Amino acid sequence: MTQSFRLESGGLINRDKKISFKFNGKNYFGYEGDTLASALIANGVHLIGRSFKYHRPRGFFGAGVDEPYAIVQLYRNGETEPNIKATEQELFEGLEAKSVNCWPSVNFDVGAINNFLKIFLPAGFYYKTFMWPKSFWYKIYEPFIRRAAGLGTASIKHDKERYEHKYEYCDLLITGSGPSGLASAYSAAKNGAKIILAEDKSRFGGTLLTSEVNIGNQSGKEWANSIISELKEMPNVTVKNRSQVFGYYDHNMLVMSERISDHLPKTKKFHPKQRLWYIRAKEVLISSGSIERPIVFGNNDTPGVLLSSAAKEYLKVYGVLVGKKPLVFTNNDSGYETAIEFKKNGIDPIILDTRKKPQSEIIEEAKDMNINIKNSYVVVAAQGYKKVKSADVAKISDNKEELGSIENIECDCICVSGFWTPTIHLASQSGNKTKFNEDIDAFVPGISKQNEKTLGSANGIYTLEETLKDSFEKGNLLSKKITNNENKVSFPNVVEKKSTVHDKFWCVPLPKGKNYKRFLDFQNDVAVSDIEIALKEGYRSIEHVKRYTTLGMATDQGKTSNLNGLQLVSKIENKVVPAVGHTTFRPPYSPVSIGAIVGREVGKHSKPTRKSPMHSWHEKNNAVFVDAGVWLRPRYYKRGKENLFEASKREARNVRTNVGVCDVTTLGKIDIKGPDAAELLNRVYTNAWLKLPVGKARYGVMLREDGIVMDDGTTTRISENHYHMTTTTAQAANVLSHLEYYLQLVWPELNVNVVSTTEQWAGAAIAGPKSREVLKKLFLKSDVSNEGLPFMGYMEADLFGVKAKIFRISFSGELAYEVNVESDNGYFMWEKIIEAGEEFGIQPYGTEALSTLRIEMGHVAGSELDGRTIPYDNSLEGLLSKKKDFIGKRSLSRKAFAAEDRQKIVGVVPLDKKTSIPEGSHLVKDSNAPLPNPKLGYISASCWSVEHDNPFSLAILKDGKNMIGKKLFVMSPLKNKVIPVEIVSSHYVDPKGERVRS
Amino acid sequence: MLQIKCPHCGMRSQNEFSYGGDATVKRPELGKEISDQDWDNFVYNRKSLRGKHWELWQHLSGCRQWIKVQRDTATHEIFKILKANEEIS
């Protein structure tokens, strides 16, 4: 197949290396250095998709990041990715791409009836259409819209590619390698500053690659190449291509995405696909250039209508003709550059210039080349459906309101230049309040907010000489400030032929009797008429107009549409553009893949996994693990074909009848030391702590200042000024911060130190009537009798040569002990416990049995201490000291907290003693009451009571105190269950607490 | 992401810190009588300032010290940073 639109020679592509690729199932070839767009155009493919709303045919409009149309679904190495701009995607061997937003195919598109049948989807169509009948939405409208619209499909497969994050610091970050980026980087680099120069495209040089200018005695391109090669050699400079700085955040942090492998058929071994850079720069030079803006005319979305700068780039970089009968429609000199390029390559263009008598060197050159120039002429409408076939043109009056008689000119492309819009996204994101520059009809950065300066055309400076001068100077000044070096670079002499005068004309009036659609936003199909409707309907704020019409809301964020939209609003409203204001620029500047944002934090790297020292024992013994915060804890130990329910019942029952052992390493542990330690505890906990003797543990509850229970646990007095505090697994970190807060800020006079020792100790809870027998075998030298180690007692003991701490505390309601050893000895301790317990029928138990045991005892845990309950609600009011003040005490006397009928914890048993009660269910009086049925309380935790062999739950119930013995209903709309229940005491087992003391 | 200069550790990234609210709120003395209104002001009522704001941060993944930071809530500019025991002037 020949490439009918490829020039014989020229361009920056490597013609020695052919690359084959597939588009919509058809095979094509291009060259190394092509983009998918340039290769398709070279092959004469001009139709690439359908528009979002009207499904009108779409071609190419730009040649880079500003492209609103050419979005494809990409297939690479067995993976697929949506939302890829064909103008940015570099060609690689075996590339496959498909059109998006056309169903069933790009050439025949069902959605196009939206266009042909004139079922108009005007401004606000999202709000007005498909709204009723309501029931149609889910079944008919939404699936239809989803199928017929949309910009590609995200892969549902796991992404095998690797994405990395990198943190970097530099003196100067320079965003863009056009003339201003290169000049500023060069002068700053000469002063020894540490520089990162980022270029979005694969080639450095920006507009220097495509414009006919001279710098020094070199062409622009040669100058760019020599500067970049010199920069690359300098140790203080990092130059990065395919790297887009897409966000400017607080404190001069910018984020850049580097596309390392996207241009390759497959990612190299050990390479990431993309890398996200978090860059803290002392100074930022924004050299992001400008984007050509369109002139609005009838059918200006027809394939073949494109930016004049894009046409020039396809010619000069890729050796590709966007058409063979080009019409150039311009209001400034830029269109002449494009026309001259066509002419040089043997193609005869026609220039329509809206200006009456423009004068400049480049216009003279065009005239000398015998290019047909028509002054005061405009394109009224493009003609052709899937490709431009001709253009209706007309002379326009001096006041730009009256059209002359319509003439038709045959052409196959219309290259439009409506002058240039500075790319101010980064400056605006930095907090810089932009200002409107009348001369260029566009916004430019105002006063710097952070350490940022904008250079060159991004700052509205459109002459090369001025750009270079300013950039050399800024680079020099800013770097000198940092490095205290100055090596001034001599300023080269610059030759540029075009002038920077433009005609403030941007929208061609409609001819009489014609109702052509004139598009502003090409990706979201927003036309002039849509904005007019929105304004007629009373929308005024530009932010509202944007959302109502979706102007500038597509994935290109209005790079080519914003200013024309503003021009229109300002014209209708008879306001100046700055009074209309522009919408907010938000990062990312251009879409960034989710993979790059997530980086390495996927799968098991998404959070740390903490394991106890006994973890491998649990694994060997068929533990099924559960996430407990960042910890992995055994949920149950599977025997044979047991399920969770059977195993946890067996384990819990064994604790009640024999003895069990549970890994409690994950409990938070805080070491508290200092002469005022007791005083601190006394203020933090609700009960009294000043008189706790050495060698004794005490249960305590701590509140937040608002009276809500924060955490509970036991604290043991190890020695005179040394305490060992335990917290729940979940609250460990918060409790430590809480203590530090009071010690550092509120009561700095207290002489106390706190430190987390959670990971220093391995813990095992040995629980059950036979637990003392196990202990006796473990600690041969110690007296662990009821007298020697009474309930809430503490001792240090010798475990076969290992130092251990024994706490006689119980969470299960049984006689129980907690043994701690240094973490390194955890595994040893565990094995010894299992060994010693064997003859007593010891079994390990997991968190499920642990829960069962605590629930049937009525011990509160995280599901009751959920940040909504006060001590009374949890029947912990007995722990509130009346004699002393403590954190949160004052709040408890607030009216609602002291109400007589306040919620309180109760037990719940189903009347049939069989039906399990789902956690989170509601308690109601009457299961048949009309909705919304008044809720009396909720089920906080459920288990199968092994003591009573029936289901048992805890609930937080309004007026719980007076509800014992009452019959209510549990309702779970989620599980579709209604269960008649009886309210009982929350202490379902051993209500007097005799076992723990036995 | 902000950069906060911990008076103990130096310039660090915001993700090492956790936010702790208004630094000018003083906890009422323990054991002292206090009206409902004053207590509510201490526990709940906070100004939502636009502009300079003294606030607490804890250098959680660093020295664990609570520090006082004067920050502009609109622009994130940080003006002054004090140690826990230094009074806001």
Ligand SMILES: [Zn+2]
């Ligand atoms: Zn610190």
